[in-house]
Amino acid sequence: MSVLELRGVSKTYGEAPAKVHALDGVDLSVQAGEMVAVMGPSGSGKSTLLTIAGSLEEPTSGDVLVCGMAVAGMPRARRARLRRRVIGFVFQDFNLLPGLTAAENAALPLELDGVAVPKARAAGLAALDALGVAHRAGWFPDQLSGGERQRVAIARAVVGDRRLLLADEPSGALDSVNADEVMRLLHEACARGVAAVVVTHDAQLAAWADRVVFLRDGRVTGRTARPPGPESLLTPREIR
Amino acid sequence: MSVPHFLLALLAEGPKYGLQLREEFEAGTGEVWPLNVGQVYKTLSRLERDGLAESDGAGSDGRDKTGQKRFRITPRGDEALAAWLRMPPDLTSPPRDELVMKVLVAARVPGTDVHEVIQAHRQYLVELMQQWTRLKEGEARDDLGLALVVDAELFRLDAVTRWLDAADTRLRRAAAEPARPAPAAGSAPAPQLRRLGVRR
Numbered sequence: 141m142s143v144l145e146l147r148g149v150s151k152t153y154g155e156a157p158a159k160v161h162a163l164d165g166v167d168l169s170v171q172a173g174e175m176v177a178v179m180g181p182s183g184s185g186k187s188t189l190l191t192i193a194g195s196l197e198e199p200t201s202g203d204v205l206v207c208g209m210a211v212a213g214m215p216r217a218r219r220a221r222l223r224r225r226v227i228g229f230v231f232q233d234f235n236l237l238p239g240l241t242a243a244e245n246a247a248l249p250l251e252l253d254g255v256a257v258p259k260a261r262a263a264g265l266a267a268l269d270a271l272g273v274a275h276r277a278g279w280f281p282d283q284l285s286g287g288e289r290q291r292v293a294i295a296r297a298v299v300g301d302r303r304l305l306l307a308d309e310p311s312g313a314l315d316s317v318n319a320d321e322v323m324r325l326l327h328e329a330c331a332r333g334v335a336a337v338v339v340t341h342d343a344q345l346a347a348w349a350d351r352v353v354f355l356r357d358g359r360v361t362g363r364t365a366r367p368p369g370p371e372s373l374l375t376p377r378e379i380r
Numbered sequence: 381m382s383v384p385h386f387l388l389a390l391l392a393e394g395p396k397y398g399l400q401l402r403e404e405f406e407a408g409t410g411e412v413w414p415l416n417v418g419q420v421y422k423t424l425s426r427l428e429r430d431g432l433a434e435s436d437g438a439g440s441d442g443r444d445k446t447g448q449k450r451f452r453i454t455p456r457g458d459e460a461l462a463a464w465l466r467m468p469p470d471l472t473s474p475p476r477d478e479l480v481m482k483v484l485v486a487a488r489v490p491g492t493d494v495h496e497v498i499q500a501h502r503q504y505l506v507e508l509m510q511q512w513t514r515l516k517e518g519e520a521r522d523d524l525g526l527a528l529v530v531d532a533e534l535f536r537l538d539a540v541t542r543w544l545d546a547a548d549t550r551l552r553r554a555a556a557e558p559a560r561p562a563p564a565a566g567s568a569p570a571p572q573l574r575r576l577g578v579r580r
Contacts, residue, residue: 179506181545316531324517343541344534347509348517354499362503364510 143335149202177349228297410526
């Protein structure tokens with residue numbers, strides 16, 4: 141079963157003649173353990189796709205299923221619970237709460253979901269540990285480097301038993317070596333069974349994904365297959 | 381890729397045999413660029429001829445008891461290596477890039493959707509980048525030489541995809557804008573810069 145499935149999803153804003161088609165009949169299916177990148181230029185509809193996949197916005201037409209459950213028509217409270225328990229978000233600018241420590245930030249989604257504070261904090265610490273920043277648990281966001289902040293943000297996105305991770309340019313604010321590290325950690329989260337959708341305009345980021353979907357003017361214009369192993373690159377080539 | 385200078389760099393660490401140089405060259409470049417033994421010895425004999433390296437063996441021809449020649453860098457070789465490291469590669473004139481030509485041609489051929497051509501190339505490049513990234517995730521984690529080579533390849537391919545993105549946007553904008561009138565006959569000639577630099 142797909143963790144996320146979009147079937148013929150369209151989204152329009154405004155009224156004719158100023159109607160804008162942000163998404164136009166998009167199909168996308170993401171399995172557990174898989175990372176899919178959605179790549180496209182500004183205005184291609186990739187952020188709209190992410191907000192619809194995250195049930196933050198309703199499509200104009202088409203179906204969105206998260207873990208097999210149709211999001212359309214779901215009562216508001218149930219949809220909010222789905223977001224708290226199943227979906228994690230990672231943003232380019234981290235979106236950590238400045239007044240909370242790294243551990244408190246990581247544990248926040250569970251606390252908001254009613255999990256007892258000690259249990260939520262223990263889960264938050266475990267998530268920080270998995271991302272190699274447990275030693276910063278008591279630090280505040282402004283005391284952390286950009287790379288460390290994004291690790292805390294990823295810990296917050298996967299804390300508990302999240303199944304779907306939605307990331308919007310997750311390493312856009314980082315240098316390329318730290319960006320690699322963030323993508324490696326997202327990939328490791330997928331290896332533990334999380335399904336991830338990463339939207340980006342950056343080909344180097346997209347190349348970390350198992351599959352890449354190209355979006356332009358709200359439409360899918362191409363898809364890569366799962367890449368073959370890197371052995372094909374090591375075929376001897378003579379040099380001069 | 382300058383094999384002679386890479387070999388000089390290896391000799392700057394101390395005297396070495398030809399086979400040893402070949403192994404260290406391959407290991408130092410992440411084994412992405414294999415080098416055959418003949419090429420190593422041919423390069424070493426050129427370095428010797430130019431006074432940049434010399435063999436230091438027991439025999440008169442520089443061979444030791446096992447019959448192998450050991451090479452070391454000369455002071456002139458040190459100077460040549462230092463100069464090469466600081467010499468910028470020739471990036472001043474744009475190469476006549478095949479992909480650029482394909483996009484220029486696709487924009488003119490009637491019935492051809494240049495954006496579809498661009499997307500086909502973009503997809504191929506991203507697939508290639510996915511393969512290099514798999515290498516970065518795996519073997520290159522513990523191999524600094526390979527990690528640097530993989531990064532270089534990824535940045536190179538990334539630059540090409542960025543150019544395709546820019547070309548895609550420019551062509552869309554140009555199609556949406558009314559055509560500009562052609563310059564009148566006898567008007568100012570094209571700037572000299574436009575005539576410069578394309579490699580033949």
